[in-house]
Amino acid sequence: MTPEDTATLAAAKLASLTILGGRDKGGALETLDLTLRPGDVVCVVGPTGSGKSRLLADIECLAQADTPSGRRILVDGAPPDARRRWATVGKLVAQLSQNMNFVVDLPVAEFVAMHADCRMVADGDRVVADVIACANALAGERFHADVSLTQLSGGQTRALMIADTALLSASPVVLIDEIENAGIDRKRALDLLVSQDKITLVSTHDPILALLGHRRIVVANGSVADVIETSAEETESRAHLERIDAVLMALRQHVRGGGRIEALPAAFSTFASAMATDEPFPWTR
Amino acid sequence: MRVITVAGPPSVGKTAVVLKTAAHLAAAGLRVGVVKFDSLSTQDDAAYARAGLDVSVGLAGNVCPDHFFVSNIDDCLTWARARGHDTLVAESAGLCNRCAPHIKGALAICVVDTLSGIHTPRKIGPMLKLADVVVITKGDIVSQAEREVFAFNVRKANPRAVVVAFNGITGQGAGELAFHMAQAAGFETLEGQHLRYPMPSAVCPYCVGETAIGEDHQRGNVRKMAFAGDGS
Numbered sequence: 001m002t003p004e005d006t007a008t009l010a011a012a013k014l015a016s017l018t019i020l021g022g023r024d025k026g027g028a029l030e031t032l033d034l035t036l037r038p039g040d041v042v043c044v045v046g047p048t049g050s051g052k053s054r055l056l057a058d059i060e061c062l063a064q065a066d067t068p069s070g071r072r073i074l075v076d077g078a079p080p081d082a083r084r085r086w087a088t089v090g091k092l093v094a095q096l097s098q099n100m101n102f103v104v105d106l107p108v109a110e111f112v113a114m115h116a117d118c119r120m121v122a123d124g125d126r127v128v129a130d131v132i133a134c135a136n137a138l139a140g141e142r143f144h145a146d147v148s149l150t151q152l153s154g155g156q157t158r159a160l161m162i163a164d165t166a167l168l169s170a171s172p173v174v175l176i177d178e179i180e181n182a183g184i185d186r187k188r189a190l191d192l193l194v195s196q197d198k199i200t201l202v203s204t205h206d207p208i209l210a211l212l213g214h215r216r217i218v219v220a221n222g223s224v225a226d227v228i229e230t231s232a233e234e235t236e237s238r239a240h241l242e243r244i245d246a247v248l249m250a251l252r253q254h255v256r257g258g259g260r261i262e263a264l265p266a267a268f269s270t271f272a273s274a275m276a277t278d279e280p281f282p283w284t285r
Numbered sequence: 286m287r288v289i290t291v292a293g294p295p296s297v298g299k300t301a302v303v304l305k306t307a308a309h310l311a312a313a314g315l316r317v318g319v320v321k322f323d324s325l326s327t328q329d330d331a332a333y334a335r336a337g338l339d340v341s342v343g344l345a346g347n348v349c350p351d352h353f354f355v356s357n358i359d360d361c362l363t364w365a366r367a368r369g370h371d372t373l374v375a376e377s378a379g380l381c382n383r384c385a386p387h388i389k390g391a392l393a394i395c396v397v398d399t400l401s402g403i404h405t406p407r408k409i410g411p412m413l414k415l416a417d418v419v420v421i422t423k424g425d426i427v428s429q430a431e432r433e434v435f436a437f438n439v440r441k442a443n444p445r446a447v448v449v450a451f452n453g454i455t456g457q458g459a460g461e462l463a464f465h466m467a468q469a470a471g472f473e474t475l476e477g478q479h480l481r482y483p484m485p486s487a488v489c490p491y492c493v494g495e496t497a498i499g500e501d502h503q504r505g506n507v508r509k510m511a512f513a514g515d516g517s
């Protein structure tokens with residue numbers, strides 16, 4: 001191992017990350033002093049164009065008032081000096097987004113082994129098997145270790161990326177930009193990242209995913225408008241929403257399998273007519 | 286005059302990288318002039334001009350592009366000075382992987398993209414191996430794992446270089462690259478300076494326009510390849 005590799009691994013240790021406010025799109029001050037620690041899962045919500053991806057990018061580059069938002073990011077409570085900042089960037093953060101794909105044409109196991117090699121993990125074969133088993137637990141359809149990466153479906157690809165990032169990437173921070181449509185088990189995916197002591201930020205438009213975080217950051221007009229702790233009531237709401245989601249998922253499977261949907265569970269019509277009234281939704285109040 | 290060579294295979298994102306980084310350099314008060322070297326044609330000058338950057342183009346045409354570069358780079362510096370710039374960025378494409386335009390003492394940047402496959406860093410040669418900074422683009426469309434394996438292979442090919450991950454579309458990485466570019470060494474002139482890697486000394490009929498195939502035309506510096514099964 002070269003001295004630089006040792007430094008790389010050392011740089012990957014992180015006790016906290018602090019986001020300090022900048023300015024919104026209109027130039028008004030943003031009041032924000034938010035500290036994240038390993039094991040935190042924070043969701044980022046907000047309308048399209050509000051600045052969710054901007055916030056993730058500010059963290060990625062350890063912004064020092066030099067991005068459009070003017071935010072500053074502290075590492076372990078202090079601003080990194082320029083040299084340390086640029087030496088740290090890229091080692092701190094792993095990213096996952098909907099646009100990403102595998103482009104190498106190699107069998108899954110061979111490629112994951114290659115990744116394990118460059119991470120210099122001791123027990124390579126076991127880690128490779130773990131990554132593939134994890135990915136299969138997250139994805140709908142199982143895939144074999146010998147299948148080519150480029151033959152994986154969208155959901156399988158996303159599942160493998162998450163499992164690989166959790167178990168094989170050294171980065172202590174994981175940024176996930178909108179993966180809700182990937183058809184993977186989102187709760188298990190987040191649990192996996194938490195269990196590896198990563199700081200995880202997830203930008204999302206999906207209410208269930210938003211409630212899966214410990215906290216959620218609400219972005220509007222380029223600045224953080226609120227930071228909400230997920231309450232016990234919200235976690236309870238999530239349990240109900242997940243049941244509805246499971247039914248829709250089952251319907252999806254049914255349609256995929258060529259089925260017709262001419263009869264629905266009786267509860268559905270009760271539910272639908274209850275929702276069809278002119279009364280405002282309870283959460284609008 | 287800061288002199289910076291930016292080299293890399295075709296279409297990896299060199300222009301995108303220079304454009305995004307130049308915005309940071311301009312904000313820091315640097316006056317950047319760009320020269321684009323290419324073999325046959327380029328549209329890059331329009332892209333630079335659109336961004337308000339002063340640009341000149343050098344097309345090698347029927348001359349070896351690497352030789353063309355080295356015969357003109359000092360004139361580029363003269364041009365940039367006359368135009369009031371303090372930073373000269375020379376983007377070159379169309380060079381073959383055998384050579385590198387990098388100059389001893391001048392900041393040497395090599396741009397590669399993650400899409401080209403994880404073994405590419407080994408294939409590129411002195412353009413990458415002798416660079417001070419290796420910029421890796423298009424990480425936004427490949428998996429984190431491939432990015433890490435690719436960066437690892439870049440470090441293996443060139444352990445000395447600073448590696449910068451860059452998104453040519455959003456400009457992610459531009460702040461970091463600008464930090465390195467702003468520290469590029471300055472030159473009064475490039476006269477007397479040396480390339481980091483010698484260009485081929487071969488002179489053969491094909492160098493001067495021969496097109497016919499056959500032993501009769503292979504004079505001067507000719508090297509024949511060995512085939513599988515030879516000498517067994």
Ligand SMILES: Nc1nc2c(ncn2[C@@H]2O[C@H](COP(=O)(O)OP(=O)(O)OP(=O)(O)O)[C@@H](O)[C@H]2O)c(=O)[nH]1
Binds near residue numbers: 299329
């Ligand atoms: N997705 C993605 N596309 C990129 C990135 N960087 C550049 N591109 C795109 O790649 C294409 C080629 O980019 P250029 O900057 O023209 O490449 P170049 O190396 O200057 O090309 P030549 O000078 O013609 O050899 C353009 O369509 C860019 O928008 C990146 O990081 N991600």
Ligand SMILES: Nc1ncnc2c1ncn2[C@@H]1O[C@H](COP(=O)(O)OP(=O)(O)OP(=O)(O)O)[C@@H](O)[C@H]1O
Binds near residue numbers: 069
């Ligand atoms: N505080 C700010 N000041 C100036 N510009 C900003 C600020 N925040 C965000 N922007 C800019 O606004 C644009 C839209 O932001 P962004 O892409 O982050 O939106 P998003 O919330 O991710 O949207 P989507 O849900 O569609 O992905 C970007 O160009 C971004 O740089």
Ligand SMILES: [Mg+2]
Binds near residue numbers: 052203
């Ligand atoms: Mg976004």
Ligand SMILES: [Mg+2]
Binds near residue numbers: 329376378
């Ligand atoms: Mg170009």
